[in-house]
Every structure is written in C-alpha cells, then in structure tokens.
Amino acid sequence: MCEKMVICNKLVYKYPQSEDEQPKVAIDGLNLEVNKGEFLVVLGHNGSGKSTFAKHINALLIPTEGEIYVDGLVTSEESNLWNIRNVAGMVFQNPDNQIVATIVEEDVAFGPENLGLEPKEIRKRVDESLKNVGMYDYRKHAPHLLSGGQKQRVAIAGILAMMPKCIVFDEPTAMLDPFGRKEVIRTIKEINKKYGITIILITHNMEEAVEADRIVVMDNGKIVMNGKPREIFREVSLMKKIGLDVPQVTELAYELKQSGINIESDILTINEMVNALCQLK
Known part of the structure; x- marks a missing residue:
C-alpha cells in the first residue's frame, strides 16, 4: 500500500464575501489522496477550485470545513505550519513574485538560510539545485536579465534547495513561451523521477497533463474525473462538456x-x- 503525501477529507473552503452576500464555495466536499512520489495533474477551468485546493497543501488557506493532511500533519493546527511548509514547497505562475535577490545564487540560498542551515550546507544545496535545473552557469547572473523560463527554473531551484518532499506548481508555465514551457516541464519531470518528490501540477495545458501519473479534473469545487491520462482524455465529449480541451x-x-x-x-x-x-x- 502506497504511503500518502496528501489526504483531503470532506474538504470545504468558502471565500468570505461582504455582509450582504453568502460566502462563495470554492471547494465543496473534496475527498482526495495523493501518493508519495506521484506526479499528479489537476485540471479545471477558471473558477473550478484547483488553485484554491493548491493553496491548502502548504496551508496558505485553512479549510472552512473538513481536513487536509500533508505528510500526516493536519494543516488546521497552527503548530504544524512550519513543518508543513518545509514538507510542501510551492511555485506560482509569475516567477518575478518569488525571486527576492539580485543574484541568482543568493536567491536560491534564501530558503535554506531561513531554515537556519550551516553556510557549508547552504552552498552545497544551492550548487546542487542550480545544476539540477540546468541553471548553474547562471549562478552569478541578475535574475531580471533572464528569460521567463530561466526565471521559473531559478524559482524551482529555490524550492529544491529546501529539500521538500512535495512541490505544488500552480500554473507555472502560464506566462511562458512554448520553449520556456518545455524547459520547465522537463525540469519538473526530472525532479519527480530523480528524487521521488511528489509533484502536484495545476495546469490548463493538456499536453503538459499527458506527462502525469494521474489526472484529477475539478468542476465547481468537486472532483468529476480521476484516472490515468489515457483514461481521462479518451472521454473527449465529457471533457468538452466540462469546458476543457484534450x-x-x-x-x-x-x-x-x-x-x-x-x-x-x-x-x-x-x-x-x-x-x-x-x-x-
């Protein structure tokens, strides 16, 4: 039996509205298990709840009802937040929002420094992470001079240097050109296979989803399809009914x-x- 990285149990999340309006239900009774080492893709149109789900995995959002466990830790307990965020890293759409330093290697060192690691260990992790995403030769460069795909790989290196067990990618290629998208997806696949890191990829791109071990399709805050890419994409008429392509x-x-x-x-x-x-x- 596979060990579980993420377990959602009747997960509900409601965005608060103004006093006159009912809270908006973004996640509606979600039950889902993600295996350790799995490459899971979450598909859904805008407003389906997929990004809201992603933000629950490293406790950026806390359930309104139900529970989510990450590596055995329930996210609703404040005492677990530090450990959960060490376990689950997150990469967002816009790499500029995650890059904090003016030199590539300093940016990658930011996370390990916050973990309080020894300088020698930080140096080792920075070098290894940059090599793993193919950006070691750019370690002395200024991030703002890099391409979109290169910036996103630097952002991934920054998460890798913290050695998480799980990385959540919330539409990481949405702002990239086709070449940049290929670079980033290749990097994601490599770190999943090489290190056994659990990958949860939120995407609109169907060609990216083909690479997954499993696909979950969300609609109106619920899971409406769950299976291997071949099983999901053969249901062309159902996917189109949901408002998605294949x-x-x-x-x-x-x-x-x-x-x-x-x-x-x-x-x-x-x-x-x-x-x-x-x-x-």
Whole structure:
C-alpha cells in the first residue's frame, strides 16, 4: 500500500464575501489522496477550485470545513505550519513574485538560510539545485536579465534547495513561451523521477497533463474525473462538456473515429498517432 503525501477529507473552503452576500464555495466536499512520489495533474477551468485546493497543501488557506493532511500533519493546527511548509514547497505562475535577490545564487540560498542551515550546507544545496535545473552557469547572473523560463527554473531551484518532499506548481508555465514551457516541464519531470518528490501540477495545458501519473479534473469545487491520462482524455465529449480541451492529437483521433475511420480514441502523442495511421495502411 502506497504511503500518502496528501489526504483531503470532506474538504470545504468558502471565500468570505461582504455582509450582504453568502460566502462563495470554492471547494465543496473534496475527498482526495495523493501518493508519495506521484506526479499528479489537476485540471479545471477558471473558477473550478484547483488553485484554491493548491493553496491548502502548504496551508496558505485553512479549510472552512473538513481536513487536509500533508505528510500526516493536519494543516488546521497552527503548530504544524512550519513543518508543513518545509514538507510542501510551492511555485506560482509569475516567477518575478518569488525571486527576492539580485543574484541568482543568493536567491536560491534564501530558503535554506531561513531554515537556519550551516553556510557549508547552504552552498552545497544551492550548487546542487542550480545544476539540477540546468541553471548553474547562471549562478552569478541578475535574475531580471533572464528569460521567463530561466526565471521559473531559478524559482524551482529555490524550492529544491529546501529539500521538500512535495512541490505544488500552480500554473507555472502560464506566462511562458512554448520553449520556456518545455524547459520547465522537463525540469519538473526530472525532479519527480530523480528524487521521488511528489509533484502536484495545476495546469490548463493538456499536453503538459499527458506527462502525469494521474489526472484529477475539478468542476465547481468537486472532483468529476480521476484516472490515468489515457483514461481521462479518451472521454473527449465529457471533457468538452466540462469546458476543457484534450491534447490536439487525441482530438484528431476522436474526429477520425467519428468519421468512420478505425483508429484508437485514446492516442496521446504524435508518435502514437503516426503509428496508428501507419497501421491503417
């Protein structure tokens, strides 16, 4: 039986409104377990509750009702906050909001310094983290001179240097160009496989979601689909009903099948599509 990194038990979160209005329900009775070492993607349209869920994992938000446990620690107990935030790091959309220093290596050192580590250990972690995200050669650079993808990798290095067991990425590629997106997703995959760090990726990008071990689809604060990428994306009509797309090659396969061509409907990659078309001959 897999150990659990995150357990949500009937999780409810309501955003306070003005006195005349009812609180807005963003998370509505969420039950979810995330295994240690898993790469989980959370999909959903704007307002589905996915970013609100992400903020609960390192206790930026505390449940209105129900509970969420992170590595066995309940987030609603204030005495657990320090340990929870050491366990679960978070990377946001805009890397400029997370970069605090004027030199790359100083920025990466910021988290370990706050943990009170020895200078020698900090130096080791900074160098290793920058190497792991492919940014070691830029350690003396000014972050504001880097590209969006490079900045986001520096932000990831800053979290890595704190050695968390889990990293939550809240739409980390939303502000990046296609090359920057590929850089960041490759880095996320590598740290998941190399270190066994649990990854929870909130994204709108279906091609990114294909890389996951498992996908959870949220709508109106609830989980409406939960399964492996192939299981989720073969449900093209259901995904569209929710207001979401599927990977382009999956949609192409779906349209070909609708047209009477005998092709698998759960194709996820270009290579799979090429192989399927070759078999038709």
